[in-house]
Amino acid sequence: MPDHDTDRAEQLDRIEGLLHMLLGDGTVTRGALAHHIHTLKRLVEHMGRKTDEQLARIQADIGALGPDLDSIKTKLDAIIADSDDATAAKLQPIADSLDAVKGRADALAAAAPAPAPPAPSKPVVSVTVSPKTLDLKSGGVGALAVVSLDADGAIVADAKVTFTSDGPAAVADPDGRVHGAAAGKATVTAAVGDVSDTCAVTVTT
Numbered sequence: 001m002p003d004h005d006t007d008r009a010e011q012l013d014r015i016e017g018l019l020h021m022l023l024g025d026g027t028v029t030r031g032a033l034a035h036h037i038h039t040l041k042r043l044v045e046h047m048g049r050k051t052d053e054q055l056a057r058i059q060a061d062i063g064a065l066g067p068d069l070d071s072i073k074t075k076l077d078a079i080i081a082d083s084d085d086a087t088a089a090k091l092q093p094i095a096d097s098l099d100a101v102k103g104r105a106d107a108l109a110a111a112a113p114a115p116a117p118p119a120p121s122k123p124v125v126s127v128t129v130s131p132k133t134l135d136l137k138s139g140g141v142g143a144l145a146v147v148s149l150d151a152d153g154a155i156v157a158d159a160k161v162t163f164t165s166d167g168p169a170a171v172a173d174p175d176g177r178v179h180g181a182a183a184g185k186a187t188v189t190a191a192v193g194d195v196s197d198t199c200a201v202t203v204t205t
Contacts, residue, residue: 122150124159129190129197136170136180136203144176144199146190159192170201 076095080088126149134142148159163172169184178188180203188199 121156121158122152122154124148124156124192124195125151127161127190127192127195127197129188129199132199134170134178134188134199134201136178136201138180138183138203138205140180140203142178142180142201144172144178144188144190146176146197148192148195156192162191164189164191165201169203 073095076091080091080095083091128147128149130145130147134144136142144163146161148156148161150156161176163174163176163178165172165178165186165188167184167186169180169182170186170188171179171181172188173179176190178199178201180201183203183205186201186203188201189196190198
């Protein structure tokens with residue numbers, strides 16, 4: 001039979017060692033801290049499953065919580081208050097250390113630089129429409145694709161393209177779809193500011 005008291009002591013030693021590492025020399029990153037806090041919770045849950053019924057409550061109480069360390073501390077305080085002296089003596093150092101862990105997490109979060117704003121797009125100098133010609137039946141629908149480039153030849157993904165038709169034969173939607181409205185010919189223009197390209201549309205009945 002396994003010695004539950006020995007196992008419990010080993011688990012508590014591992015938890016206390018983990019907390020000491022978290023509160024070490026200031027080199028723990030936010031990602032590592034989050035990982036270690038998750039490990040801490042798993043260790044406590046594991047300890048609860050393998051020991052007596054009283055400590056097993058830790059699994060249910062802490063397992064139901066999110067990563068909020070304040071809530072974990074409150075739950076541990078409640079468990080300690082309802083525990084026998086021996087159990088409370090082992091759990092109290094963990095509860096005390098969680099305050100320091102929370103302070104460390106808050107400090108790391110406060111020190112994190114704000115994300116840089118996205119770089120503004122460069123002006124569009126070239127617009128290319130495809131296909132260059134479109135044959136539609138009256139009532140049919142086609143689609144145009146537009147590539148907008150800056151002076152470096154890079155695609156400007158957020159370029160605002162407007163579509164217009166110069167005749168009643170074709171109607172252009174804002175998203176680049178072209179509708180055959182009546183027999184005849186029309187030119188659909190895709191423009192970004194003063195830069196544009198065209199598609200010749202022929203509509204038949």
